[in-house]
Amino acid sequence: MAEPASTATSPLPPPPAPTAAAAPVPAVAPPGTLALTFDDGPHPDSTPALLDALTATGHHATFFLCGAQAERHPDLVRALDRAGMAIANHTWSHPSLPGLPHPVVHDEIHRTNHVLTELTGRPPVLFRPPYGATDPAVARIAADAGLTETLWDVDPRDWDGTAPAEIVAVLATARPGDTVLLHDHGNRNTVTALPAVLAALTARGLRSAALPH
16 A cells, blocks of 8 residues: 655655555554554644644544654654654655665664654654555564554555545444554645544544554
8 A cells, every 4th residue: 555645845755656455463452442543744734633633532543753754843743742642663754665775774764763762752662664565674674673563454545635524434444453544744634534533433432542652
């Protein structure tokens, strides 16, 4: 599955061709919950609104942050951490990792670990490769950095201009234990959809929980 090209203000590159379906997710939410996860942030055009919606309803989520964005917006990282959201590693600059020289992959992962540790006071333990693109070498480098590679079960393609109502409809099919892929790169459709998504989860007796971190 692919992830999005950035908005005009985001540093992320265009996505490569879509990859195969995501593998099973090693990190899972507690029983009776599912896990909303947000990739590519933090971003001033989306992170504050996403955080407000989550905290107003008592839901928690996992934010897979790009190191360059975290360095650019440290106050947003600290706000997420203070609110009890899980902070996880999504590389420094969001490249597709398979095929890159191993020292480059190492730097993308370890540089992000360093800045997130500096900002939160503890190292991240979860890692999501950009675009869900991984291979044994990437997985090994992440594991050597103390990270568990974590993909997803449900993808409403919010990165691809999906309308808010469609995002809500796709997430209505999510089941307890699922990990949901969403994005925090300034996309207003995701921001608009989230309150309705959270209300629907609450009506179903489900909670979004942060993945173990």
